[in-house]
Amino acid sequence: MKKICLLLIVTGLILTVGCAQQKVQRYGSVIGVKEDMLEKYKELHANPWPQVNKQITECNIQNFSIYLTQFPDGKYYLFSYFEYTGDDFDADMAKMAADPATQKWWKETDPCQFGLENRPEGEWWKSMEEVYHLD
Amino acid sequence: MKKICLLLIVTGLILTVGCAQQKVQRYGSVIGVKEDMLEKYKELHANPWPQVNKQITECNIQNFSIYLTQFPDGKYYLFSYFEYTGDDFDADMAKMAADPATQKWWKETDPCQFGLENRPEGEWWKSMEEVYHLD
Numbered sequence: 001m002k003k004i005c006l007l008l009i010v011t012g013l014i015l016t017v018g019c020a021q022q023k024v025q026r027y028g029s030v031i032g033v034k035e036d037m038l039e040k041y042k043e044l045h046a047n048p049w050p051q052v053n054k055q056i057t058e059c060n061i062q063n064f065s066i067y068l069t070q071f072p073d074g075k076y077y078l079f080s081y082f083e084y085t086g087d088d089f090d091a092d093m094a095k096m097a098a099d100p101a102t103q104k105w106w107k108e109t110d111p112c113q114f115g116l117e118n119r120p121e122g123e124w125w126k127s128m129e130e131v132y133h134l135d
Numbered sequence: 136m137k138k139i140c141l142l143l144i145v146t147g148l149i150l151t152v153g154c155a156q157q158k159v160q161r162y163g164s165v166i167g168v169k170e171d172m173l174e175k176y177k178e179l180h181a182n183p184w185p186q187v188n189k190q191i192t193e194c195n196i197q198n199f200s201i202y203l204t205q206f207p208d209g210k211y212y213l214f215s216y217f218e219y220t221g222d223d224f225d226a227d228m229a230k231m232a233a234d235p236a237t238q239k240w241w242k243e244t245d246p247c248q249f250g251l252e253n254r255p256e257g258e259w260w261k262s263m264e265e266v267y268h269l270d
Contacts, residue, residue: 028202028214045267053269063198063270065216067163067263072252079163079263081200081216117207128202128214132180134188135198 025084026133029125030116033068033076037112041078042068044108051101059096060086078113080125160219161268164260165251168203168211172247176213177203179243186236194231195221213248215260 033041045066056064064082071077086092096102110124119126168176180201191199199217206212221227231237245259254261 026200028200028216030204030214042266048267048269056269061269064268065161065163065265066267067214068266069165069261069263070253078266079165079202079214081163118205126204128204130200131177131203131213132183132201133199134183134191134196 023085025089026130027080027082027084028128028130029080029123030128031078031080031125032114032116033078033112034114035074035076038068038076041109041112044105044112049101049105051099052105055096055099055102059092060084061092157220160224161265162215162217162219163263163265164215164258165263166213166215166260167249167251168213168247169249170209170211173203173211176244176247179240179247184236184240186234187240190231190234190237194227195219196227 061082061084065080067079067081069077069079084092113124115124116126196217196219200215202214202216204212204214219227248259250259251261
């Protein structure tokens, strides 16, 4: 009986550690994509470079999606959503920006994009405000 | 020894069922929000009705976020991201649309919004195309 109790406690601990809801900060942002670069942008992101994905993961970003849509004025926009699980977002972003593969990747992707004119200084993707969340 | 083995197997099963990556379909969409209704919309979503949240969860939607941003032309837009874990999205959406509390909620929120003119027929929030995802 003692053994069973002990194993049930161990099970409980494993479940707690393994399944516990991670501390997560969510980020949503927006940027334009040039119509004549749309196909290039989509192809790059349909086949992302493994080193770039690896770097994103190592910088504590998970569940990262980018969506594309056309607005009524004919322009195209990208919307990104990701979750950050680290302790120092700025430090992790600096680490990402220092990665040679990521720098090379951005040399491909940046010319496909146009920043929103009203984005805050220092931003490329414009940060959005979270107004609702339900786990 | 037999008991320990049995309990380890049970532990394994519990972990598998409890922690297994759920089958998830992700949805991203966009809609406009009227400037003069912005504060009302934000206030509603800062204090969502429990019955509405409950209905969303019961319709197999999780990790649901809505972001707000202003575009350079001065107009405001909302971007939503959620994950669907059920087996029949259309049936679950019909279930949600039949819920009286949700209908009452939409009577509050719909007049705050304006649909994108180029959205597909039958949509209110315009669906976006996923062009990138990293778990």
